[in-house]
Amino acid sequence: MSTPTDSGPDTDPYAAPTTPDDVALRVAGLYFQVGGAKILTDIDLDVPRGQMLGVIGPNGAGKTTLFNMISGIHRPTAGRILLDGTDITRARVHTRARAGIGRTFQTSSLFPALTALENVRLAAQTSMGGGLSVLRFPTRNDAAAKVALDRLDEVDLGHRSAVTAGGLSHGDKRKLEIAVLLAMEPKVILLDEPMAGVSRSDVPSLVEVIRRLHRTRSTTVLMVEHHVDVVMGLVDRVAVLHQGSVLAVDEPETIMNDPRVKSAYLGGAA
Numbered sequence: 001m002s003t004p005t006d007s008g009p010d011t012d013p014y015a016a017p018t019t020p021d022d023v024a025l026r027v028a029g030l031y032f033q034v035g036g037a038k039i040l041t042d043i044d045l046d047v048p049r050g051q052m053l054g055v056i057g058p059n060g061a062g063k064t065t066l067f068n069m070i071s072g073i074h075r076p077t078a079g080r081i082l083l084d085g086t087d088i089t090r091a092r093v094h095t096r097a098r099a100g101i102g103r104t105f106q107t108s109s110l111f112p113a114l115t116a117l118e119n120v121r122l123a124a125q126t127s128m129g130g131g132l133s134v135l136r137f138p139t140r141n142d143a144a145a146k147v148a149l150d151r152l153d154e155v156d157l158g159h160r161s162a163v164t165a166g167g168l169s170h171g172d173k174r175k176l177e178i179a180v181l182l183a184m185e186p187k188v189i190l191l192d193e194p195m196a197g198v199s200r201s202d203v204p205s206l207v208e209v210i211r212r213l214h215r216t217r218s219t220t221v222l223m224v225e226h227h228v229d230v231v232m233g234l235v236d237r238v239a240v241l242h243q244g245s246v247l248a249v250d251e252p253e254t255i256m257n258d259p260r261v262k263s264a265y266l267g268g269a270a
Contacts, residue, residue, distance in 0.1 A: 023085075024049040024220040025070070025188050030079035032065060032244075039065050040244045043079070047188070050218040054231035054252070057241035058264075063224045064106070066241070067190050070222075071103045072096045083188065100187030104177045106196050112166030116157055116176050119165050120148035123183035151179040155209050171202025175209050182213070189213075191223040195230055203230070210234060232256065240264070 023046050030043035040062045047053050055063050068074045070081055072093040081089045088096055110119050124147040152158045155175040160168065165176060174194050181189055194210065195203055211234055214221055225231045231238060232252040240247040240255060242264045248255060255261055 022048050024051075024083070025222070026080075026082040026085075027066075027070065028080045028082070030066075030069060030081070031077045032062075032069060032074065033077045038244055040069070040076070043246055045239060045246065045249065047220055047222060049220055051237065052214045052221040052223065052235045054235035054238045055222060055224045055241065056226075056228060056231055056238060057247075060243075061241040062244040063241055064192060065244075067103065067192050067222070067224060070188075071101055071190060097184065097186075100185075101190070102181040102184055102186030102188070103190040104174070104181065104192055104194060106193045108165075108173055108177065110165040110173060110176060110180070113164060115162050115164055116152060116168065116179075117145065117148050117161040119176060120151050120179045120183050121145050123180045124148050124151070127184045147183055148179075151182045152176075154182060154213070155179045156205065169199070169202060171198045171206050174198060174206055178209060178213065182217075186219070188220045188222070191221060191225075193224055193226060195225055195227050203227075207234065 025045075025047040027043050027045040030040055031038070032040040043062075043066065045053075055066065057063055065074070069076050072088075072091060072095075076089065079089070080087055083096070083099055083101065086099070088099060088101075091099065111122075114122075121142070121144045125144040128144055128147075149158065149161065152161050155178050157172060157175050157179060160172065165173060168176060178189075178191075178194075191210070194206065198206060207230060210221070210223070213219055214234075223231065223235065232255075235252060237249060238252050238255040239249045240258075240261050247264055248258050248261055250258070
């Protein structure tokens with residue numbers, strides 16, 4: 001049972017805060033069922049404020065589905081999602097975005113014909129209360145453009161501000177997507193396979209951008225990524241999904257030595 005994007009009620013009363021002050025995102029008892037197939041089963045996750053959590057697991061484990069639940073693309077069959085203690089389980093996608101959920105996708109969501117600056121400026125303009133209009137092109141005296149230039153500098157793309165998004169390398173497109181998110185001032189960022197399609201030579205610089213984002217902003221980040229070596233070198237904790245359930249959540253070194261994880265995902269002996 002999936003719910004289309006931005007459909008359904010949006011103004012149901014939210015529950016009072018029920019999470020500790022240091023928990024940015026709580027997923028509690030989350031189920032998702034399509035017909036008779038259980039996609040996610042009893043997912044419980046607490047992500048402390050400022051922590052980076054890696055989410056790994058084999059294909060079909062439910063990683064992207066979990067992100068779809070958190071960002072509002074689908075509604076869970078049961079369970080709750082809380083952002084800073086506020087229940088957002090029934091909130092629409094755009095409401096969650098305004099509340100502080102930012103997300104990248106496996107496929108690019110950029111405007112390829114617009115420059116890097118224009119892409120980020122649109123996000124900044126929306127965050128500042130303006131409309132999503134491409135008719136007002138940025139100038140150096142435009143407040144949204146100034147924010148956009150700062151965000152491009154944060155991801156090492158300031159020197160490519162005038163290049164169209166479609167003209168960037170795949171790695172730089174990923175950086176641009178992060179800059180767009182930063183312009184929206186998110187509380188929690190979901191990175192869905194940021195290394196997908198990125199050339200090997202571009203991976204180190206993209207990893208460094210993500211590491212710097214986490215360290216300098218103390219941003220709460222959840223990252224789905226198939227490159228296990230990248231995950232283990234970046235995150236504070238790792239959640240392993242297997243067959244739609246959480247198999248283990250722990251620090252990277254502990255996860256790598258967990259016999260259940262080796263058996264179910266990493267290919268070692270139990």
